[in-house]
Amino acid sequence: xxxxxxxxxxxxxxxxxxxxxxxxxxxxxxxxxxxxxxxxxxxxxxxxxxxxxxxxxxxxxxxxxxxxxxxxxxxxxxxxxxxxxxxxxxxxxxxxxxxxxxxxxxxxxxxxxxxxxxxxxxxxxxxxxxxxxxxxxxxxxxxxxxxxxx
Amino acid sequence: xxxxxxxxxxxxxxxxxxxxxxxxxxxxxxxxxxxxxxxxxxxxxxxxxxxxxxxxxxxxxxxxxxxxxxxxxxxxxxxxxxxxxxxxxxxxxxxxxxxxxxxxxxxxxxxxxxxxxxxxxxxxxxxxxxxxxxxxxxxxxxxxxxxxxx
Amino acid sequence: xxxxxxxxxxxxxxxxxxxxxxxxxxxxxxxxxxxxxxxxxxxxxxxxxxxxxxxxxxxxxxxxxxxxxxxxxxxxxxxxxxxxxxxxxxxxxxxxxxxxxxxxxxxxxxxxxxxxxxxxxxxxxxxxxxxxxxxxxxxxxxxxxxxxxx
Amino acid sequence: xxxxxxxxxxxxxxxxxxxxxxxxxxxxxxxxxxxxxxxxxxxxxxxxxxxxxxxxxxxxxxxxxxxxxxxxxxxxxxxxxxxxxxxxxxxxxxxxxxxxxxxxxxxxxxxxxxxxxxxxxxxxxxxxxxxxxxxxxxxxxxxxxxxxxx
Numbered sequence: 001x002x003x004x005x006x007x008x009x010x011x012x013x014x015x016x017x018x019x020x021x022x023x024x025x026x027x028x029x030x031x032x033x034x035x036x037x038x039x040x041x042x043x044x045x046x047x048x049x050x051x052x053x054x055x056x057x058x059x060x061x062x063x064x065x066x067x068x069x070x071x072x073x074x075x076x077x078x079x080x081x082x083x084x085x086x087x088x089x090x091x092x093x094x095x096x097x098x099x100x101x102x103x104x105x106x107x108x109x110x111x112x113x114x115x116x117x118x119x120x121x122x123x124x125x126x127x128x129x130x131x132x133x134x135x136x137x138x139x140x141x142x143x144x145x146x147x148x149x150x
Numbered sequence: 151x152x153x154x155x156x157x158x159x160x161x162x163x164x165x166x167x168x169x170x171x172x173x174x175x176x177x178x179x180x181x182x183x184x185x186x187x188x189x190x191x192x193x194x195x196x197x198x199x200x201x202x203x204x205x206x207x208x209x210x211x212x213x214x215x216x217x218x219x220x221x222x223x224x225x226x227x228x229x230x231x232x233x234x235x236x237x238x239x240x241x242x243x244x245x246x247x248x249x250x251x252x253x254x255x256x257x258x259x260x261x262x263x264x265x266x267x268x269x270x271x272x273x274x275x276x277x278x279x280x281x282x283x284x285x286x287x288x289x290x291x292x293x294x295x296x297x298x299x300x
Numbered sequence: 301x302x303x304x305x306x307x308x309x310x311x312x313x314x315x316x317x318x319x320x321x322x323x324x325x326x327x328x329x330x331x332x333x334x335x336x337x338x339x340x341x342x343x344x345x346x347x348x349x350x351x352x353x354x355x356x357x358x359x360x361x362x363x364x365x366x367x368x369x370x371x372x373x374x375x376x377x378x379x380x381x382x383x384x385x386x387x388x389x390x391x392x393x394x395x396x397x398x399x400x401x402x403x404x405x406x407x408x409x410x411x412x413x414x415x416x417x418x419x420x421x422x423x424x425x426x427x428x429x430x431x432x433x434x435x436x437x438x439x440x441x442x443x444x445x446x447x448x449x450x
Numbered sequence: 451x452x453x454x455x456x457x458x459x460x461x462x463x464x465x466x467x468x469x470x471x472x473x474x475x476x477x478x479x480x481x482x483x484x485x486x487x488x489x490x491x492x493x494x495x496x497x498x499x500x501x502x503x504x505x506x507x508x509x510x511x512x513x514x515x516x517x518x519x520x521x522x523x524x525x526x527x528x529x530x531x532x533x534x535x536x537x538x539x540x541x542x543x544x545x546x547x548x549x550x551x552x553x554x555x556x557x558x559x560x561x562x563x564x565x566x567x568x569x570x571x572x573x574x575x576x577x578x579x580x581x582x583x584x585x586x587x588x589x590x591x592x593x594x595x596x597x598x599x600x
Contacts, residue, residue, distance in 0.1 A: 060214025360514025387537035
């Protein structure tokens with residue numbers, strides 16, 4: 001198998017393996033739409049239990065969606081990676097029923113550190129959140145035995 | 151009523167009014183333990199649907215708790231305030247059943263801008279998250295008619 | 301003059317006007333290489349008085365270069381804009397004599413708020429800093445009388 | 451020597467050793483006023499070559515001062531520590547001739563990671579910058595042979 005096809009296969013298998021035990025993403029109604037090495041695209045619909053006291057999307061839930069996209073992107077090589085820190089800004093407010101898309105892109109990766117940018121947009125292209133996550137790679141595989149050495 | 155008692159009354163009434171319509175905080179099982187002007191202390195128990203694919207607390211939920219404490223603290227004067235940006239680091243991981251306490255403290259407030267620091271700790275005093283939120287005040291009251299001018 | 305040519309003319313005139321009174325950028329040896337609406341590219345050479353106690357580029361100076369590129373990009377429309385907040389990570393260390401290039405790109409702009417990403421790279425393409433700046437527009441023009449209404 | 455006196459001796463010796471080779475801090479006119487384990491207090495006067503095109507203190511220089519205080523605080527144990535990431539907000543503007551004080555306080559330290567908060571204030575108590583730095587400890591001592599094992 002060519003190297004890039006192998007990397008793609010790993011990214012997809014990691015996403016499947018992570019999602020199966022990811023109670024948080026499942027509970028939020030997150031769908032994984034696209035996975036590539038260092039990249040993830042997810043969707044989520046804004047529900048009533050995601051609204052804050054101002055009747056707009058609670059920042060915690062746009063963060064949770066962005067953070068989930070970040071997690072799938074930075075774990076896509078099948079090396080366990082965790083968030084070292086994140087920051088977020090909210091250019092526009094989300095509303096009940098909005099279909100949100102989170103796209104996580106790798107900005108930099110070297111050694112055990114990485115930087116990923118995530119945008120969260122509505123069905124109208126409005127930017128609900130801009131998120132930057134810094135990752136660190138730990139020991140271990142996300143999905144054990146995924147990388148075969150034949 | 152002395153000025154500080156009035157400010158305290160307003161902070162508590164704002165919290166009550168916000169929480170009544172805060173579907174997100176209710177759905178997360180958040181309890182408001184203490185409110186003061188510029189200050190909020192909240193608790194939340196880590197549930198299974200808050201765990202990520204590594205079987206620890208999903209960063210989105212520690213963020214959501216911290217962000218909620220921030221929102222109550224920066225709205226405690228009954229002027230509508232929203233998050234302009236936030237950042238978070240995760241010193242330790244949270245686990246199923248942990249009783250988390252989020253304490254939001256006002257670091258700075260001038261004009262329409264504010265800075266609030268939130269710590270999220272477990273029942274054992276471990277720090278699960280350190281969050282810094284920047285707020286901006288908009289037009290309007292959180293709870294209409296709360297501030298009587300007799 | 302077509303609208304885009306006019307915007308380009310304004311961006312260049314703003315850069316010239318700002319730089320003439322920008323003692324900090326002059327003192328740092330910053331050169332403005334390219335200006336466009338919402339965009340700036342600058343260079344700076346690492347001097348001995350920019351090294352820290354570990355004999356690498358002091359984070360304050362990679363920040364200063366990135367922050368300067370951000371300032372020129374977010375002021376390029378000739379509306380006075382200031383930093384509301386910034387964050388930075390340092391993927392690699394800079395060294396004495398490095399020729400650094402800072403490129404500021406507009407990620408988002410709506411109303412009075414903007415988000416700009418800046419990368420600072422060496423002559424070898426190593427990333428010394430990734431910076432994200434949030435701007436707010438105030439009253440006033442950067443260069444008075446620049447925008448003619450004939 | 452009691453343990454806390456030893457820690458204090460180390461913190462002061464680290465500061466002296468770092469400053470002797472810290473061209474950047476020297477060039478900025480920084481004075482180290484107080485050192486303790488996990489703590490540093492520094493001063494700097496705003497000079498003309500620190501002013502931006504708006505004739506206020508360039509954000510890069512308030513950052514450089516805050517970042518320097520952070521560096522001294524997180525290196526005070528004589529284990530080499532570097533910045534993993536920083537963020538800053540600017541509540542008020544600094545002006546020519548202001549005497550700035552930067553105070554760095556340790557918020558959290560565990561394993562190889564730390565979080566430090568720095569405030570930069572003027573002689574009138576105005577807050578010019580609020581900075582949060584995340585540190586990582588590397589191999590090696592800041593000042594070789596400082597910690598005697600007799």
